[in-house]
Amino acid sequence: MLKKISVIAFAATMLTVSAAEDWENPAKFAEGRLPHRATAYPYPTAAEALKGDFKASTWYESLNGKWKFNYSAKPSERPKDFYLTGYDVSSWGDINVPGNWEMQGYGTPIYVNVGFGFLNRNPPFTTHDDNPVGSYKRTFDIPASWDGRKVFLHFGGSTSGMYVWVNGKKVGYVQSTKNPAEFDITPYIHQGKNDIACEVYRWTDGTYLEDQDFWRLSGLERDVYLYSTADQRIGDFFARAGLDSGYKNGTLDLDVDLLNYASGNAPVNVNAELFDAAGKKVWSATAKSDIASQGEKSVNFKGSVRNVAKWSAEIPNLYTLVITLADKSGKTIESTSARVGFRSVEIKNAQLMVNGRPIEVHGVNLHEHHPIHGHTVDRETMMKDIRMMKRNNVNAIRTCHYPQSPMMYDLCDEYGLYVVDEANIEIHGMGVVHNYPDTTNHPAYHPAWRDCMLDREMALVERDKNHPSVITWSLGNEAGNGENFQIAYRWIKERDKTRPVQFEQADETWNTDIVCPMYPSIRYMKEYAARKNVTRPYIMCEYAHAMGNSSGNFQEYFDIIRSSPHMQGGFIWDWVDQGFLRQDEDGRSYWTYGGDYGARSYKNDGNFCINGVVNPDRTAHPGLYEVKKVYQDIRFAPDVKKGTITIENNFIHKDLSDYDFNWQILRDGKIVKNGTFAKVNALPGKTAVVKMPLDGVDLGDGAEYYFNIFANVRTGDDIIPAGHEQAREEVELSGHRTYKPAVAAAAPTVDETSNGWTVKAGNVEIFFNKEGWIRSYAADGRKLLSQGIAPSFWRAPTDNDWGNNAHKRLNAWRVAFDNSRVTSATLVKEGDVVKVVSMRDMPDVNCGLKTVYTVYGDGTLGVTESLVTHADARIPELMRFGTSIAMPKEYDNFTWYGRGPWENYSDRKHSSFVGVYSGKVADQYYPYIRPQESGNKTDVRWAELTDKDGFGIRVVGEGLLNVSALDVTPEALDPGMDKHNMHQNDVWPDAWNVYLNVDLAQRGLGGDNSWGAAPHAPYILTPKDYSYTYYLTPVTK
Known part of the structure; x- marks a missing residue:
């Protein structure tokens, strides 16, 4: 305590600020408050202190719960004398303590990142017109067992400035907010019922020091309680639990600060004991001391623990320190405790x-x-x-x-x-x-x-x-x-x-x-x-x-x-x-x-x-x-040529003996073999090498193979259960192959009218209008498309897009297709296929768009989309380059062979492994709190949308695709040029359609910041020529 009090002199050059109110004066922040101390509680015995259940201590009384409360919009409207005993608060409402009054129906929650809840910056002054005041009041009883003892009042945190009265007498004023404040209320209390009153101001000069990026809320937001001590007590302690130079044995440097509130010296004994997790005492020491009249005394202990169980975030070994204060005859005055961890x-x-x-x-x-x-x-x-x-x-x-x-x-x-x-x-x-x-x-x-x-x-x-x-x-x-x-x-x-x-x-x-x-x-x-x-x-x-x-x-x-x-x-x-x-x-x-x-x-x-x-x-x-995935401490280094994986233990304190290393081999996205590596372990900072069990796997059979390895917790506990996957890695064994459709023996047939062309192939019938766009696509007479296939260059802006001003900078792409015009459209027969070729001019972006639909004899439809930029074009980067396909609502089952199972993007896909995944379309949309782009899947080989009977379409990429399937329109997620405070409940599933987006690429998400940074260069779709091809085929169960 002496050490803490003396340091105030360090900043004794304080200049007094002349202010009419305590809550607008930085010199007034701790009237009547006791010095800061470590969190600790008094117990009658060392045994109770060892258990550490402070709420069960007879010397602890919680004041949490219902308080009477009055809300005033400004200081001048507050009830000025409410703290007096006998003041009638029966008409006041009840409020929960701890709690913020804005969350209980009083006043307005305000969210500000930078700035204050009031507009005029003029420290230390705030505002008198819009500075709500909360008046709190309740009664409490002093236990009979506390008679003749000291009583202290503890506030865990109050926002922002608080006056405190007990039984009508002022105890103090604090601006503590997120720091505790304690008061000695012994002079103000009596046996039986007592009154406590608190007056809390929302804004004070301290608000200038609390401009954090969070909701600005007010009130008694942390625990309020009483505790009692004798005239002699343990005021504070500092347990420096470290390690020796070899990081093997524990060292304890313990300062215990003792207080004596009584007149006359107090000879005492101080006993310190250390217990391990099993309750075994591993160290103890005793010291005699003499505390001066109404004074304080510091006692120091030094000790060591051989082969100590060290604390770390990986293995958080704890010991319990019990400190007991006794009188000179050895009778316990009080005990206190803390859990300590030995670490350096x-x-x-x-x-x-x-x-x-x-x-x-x-x-x-x-x-x-x-x-x-x-x-x-x-x-x-x-x-x-x-x-x-x-x-x-x-x-x-x-x-x-x-x-x-x-x-x-x-x-x-x-x-x-x-x-x-x-x-x-x-x-x-x-x-x-x-x-x-x-x-x-x-x-x-x-x-x-x-x-x-x-x-x-x-x-x-x-x-x-x-x-x-x-x-x-x-x-x-x-x-x-x-x-x-x-x-x-x-x-x-x-x-x-x-x-x-x-x-x-x-x-x-x-x-x-x-x-x-x-x-x-x-x-x-x-x-x-x-x-x-x-x-x-x-x-x-x-x-x-x-x-x-x-x-x-x-x-x-x-x-x-x-x-x-x-x-x-x-x-x-x-x-x-x-x-x-x-x-x-x-x-x-x-x-x-x-x-x-x-x-x-x-x-x-x-x-x-x-x-x-x-x-x-x-x-x-x-x-x-x-x-x-990126944070995992267990990492994997594959060597495909050798057929091995090196398992790297990047923990610094624990080995890998509590992990099972499970593996699986995927052929074309489906598991064909799996198992568990036996008895794998590695010490901290070391490695273990395992052989991939590839016997019997023909990597040259033309299929695509992946090897996946997972580290799963073996035993588990309440925090991390048994079987939980803690780390994963994916190893490509044989690469993706380019897809080309087979050409059927029979060529498609074409019927031309003044409105367009009807092309039939196998069980498929497709109608193209004279602008070269698909207006219908059916198989076995069943409608598969609702609105044809439309080019797509836009996405509902993410928050990072908004911060990067992409919603404005790239806006030309939002309307590029809508404002385009057809310059040519032709149907040609080339051998056993039919091609419909169209060219469009997009003046908003000074580009051309070429679309080629190729119909094969078996009904397969090839879609090739090409962006043709003009040499002198000055255009912004693209949000996406692809197509959007609207399908009837019944096609609500989505299966894909690509990265999953969760959504992933070009710059956020390391955790998403290649495989075959399936789910409902409704589950692909992730409901971000402010609606925005959602649900993308990268590196997609093929994807299917089917109805309950398994009928639908399959999309196969000539190369790798980005694909998403949603039951909401892109427009429903895009507020336009203003965010409009959109929320999840503003987005409703489309009543008629689902939407399949098939893209060559989409802009990355970024994440460096949300107020200007763009995605990194490899993930930006720079303005240039783009072209890609995919194929549509009907599928049945």
Whole structure:
């Protein structure tokens, strides 16, 4: 405690800001609040502390639940005397604590990326006209067993500024938001019923430090509780559980801070014990101490544990530390506990090391978000996150951009996730480093804000310092790099010498131990990877912006990362879509985003909060499968010539003994052999070689062969069940062959009328109009096409397309065919085939389009589409080059031989293996929260759409195709030139048709960012000549 109190002098150069209100004064942020400390609870006995069930402690009382609540739209309308005892609140409504009042029917949820919930920037001043105030009140009982003891009031987090009264007496004022605040309320309470009142302001000067990219919500959003101690107590402790220089034995450096509230010295005994996972005591020590009257004392213990079970995200071994305070006779005063993990974190050779081994960070940014409760996230939802992350090879989170609920750290400790723990500071709306902010009134650069900013850094470190999962501290996000951050960096480095400190805004200057850029260019990544004399690792704090249908070129990031030892991964933006659950008038559920709550009168940033790789309910986006594949620690290196696969164990702490390695051989997309490799294992960082069992497989028989291998968890647990696929790889054994149809002996017949040509071949009848376009296609008299075959150059823009302005830049292609005109159309007979050839001029893009339909004697229809660009044409790149085929609704069964089973695109297909897949057309559309392009399949050899009886058509590509089959029209997913706040419930399946898109190629998705970056060059359809051919044939069961 002495150490923590003394550091306030570090920033004692505070300049007082003259302000009429506490909530508009950066000097007022912690009136009456106790010093920050680690999360811990008092227990009557060491045995209870060892169990760690704090809610069962007789010295803990929760104040969660129903509170009386009054909402005022502005400070002047608040009930000013409500905190007085006897004030009648019977007419007030009830509200759940913890919770945000906007999620319970009061006020407006506002989503803003950059900027504030009020319009005028003038720190520290906010607004008095639209600054809602929540007045909370409830009663509580003091247990009889607490008589004569100290009583403390704990708030886990309140947004944004809060006054507290107990029994009509003011206790204090805090701006804590995402940090806990504790008060000694002993002087204010009495036996029996007591009143507590809280007045919470939505906007304060602290709001300028909380400009995070999330929903702006208010209220008591974390746990509220009481706890009781004797006059002597354990005030705090810092357990530095590390490793010796050989990374084999555990070292413990334990500081215990003792408090004495009584008059007169207090001689005490302090006992520290360490228990392993089986409950066996592995270390203990005792010290005598004497705490001065109304003073404090720090006691230090040092110990070691031989052959310690180390903690890592891969194997999260934990011990339980129990600290007991006793009087001089040995009678227990109180005990407390914490789970600790022995591990080391250091930077060596420009690498971030855990337990002496460099790690590869497979990270995500995690906001606190619940689809119903807002920023109040329950344990069940946290467990969903943990399970999904671990099952998809995520090993790290960045707590963007604030400390999260203590429960989340407990779960990361227990189940194994590395944590970059970030302070609750973002000042984006006042300018960031790369935008050359005006520093004259910017909090990061102004001494008037120094103490309140440093307090947030201290709160972060002091609360979470005992969690082994926390391996890095982060000073904040997008906030400038003024002197206040440099002071904070020095303070943390002095307070905690066991962890590095990072800060994106420091770039490559001195006050960051890790170079942690956000959304770096590929050029910068390659340049840093190639450097020889670096001293700091490169770990992106944000990258791979996953907004909507995104996560393209993800493999390319790791091609660079794995090319250099000091490139160590990063944190995807971000984990979860920040949408709220809502129902429309028809009872259809959908997810909301910015501007959906009547907030268009406020600044809002639309669906820019929908950036996750999972939905708000934690179900997976298709992009998550690509992340899982690239992030996998078990990787495979095939050697087709030798017939072997090298299994690489890229874990740093665990072997592969708990994985089954299953394999399958596919012939033309179907499994013909499968099995399991026996007794495969490899130590961390080592490899094992297996022989592909290809005996009896004739790779020269003209078929296409693939070998697939999977790593499946053998034993499993609640987090990752037995049989779960953790890694996969695909090996091409023999390549794709070009398809050509057989020519039937009988030639098609042609009947010509003034309207067009009817061509008959076998059981097929096709009608072409005189412009050379198919108007009908039938087999056995049954209609197969609804609207013919139309060229397709457009897709419903993805969010990345919108950010790249593609909806405007490429708009000429949206209407290119509609505005085209036929220049020629002819039917010719060439041997045993009939060809219908048409030429069109497309003036919007200054191109020609040549279409050739070839009818074979067996009814096969060849479709060749060619784009002819003019030499002087100045045209934008294409969204897609292909055709769209509308078919009657009954053809709702989709089978394809290509990449699957989930949707995939040219720059997001590494996780999608070649095979034969099938499903309902209705299931091919992925309902992104804002509707957009969806459902594509790449490298398709053939595809079928059939009815319930197996009748339909097959599409076969002369080369590889992109194919999708949807029950919604492209127009239904495309809002035009304005997003219009479209949602899932705005999209209805077409009542009459399904739509088969058959493309040569489609623009990649991109994913570097969603505000300008295009897909990488190999995945852009540059303006040039294109041509491709595919074939349609009827199929029957």
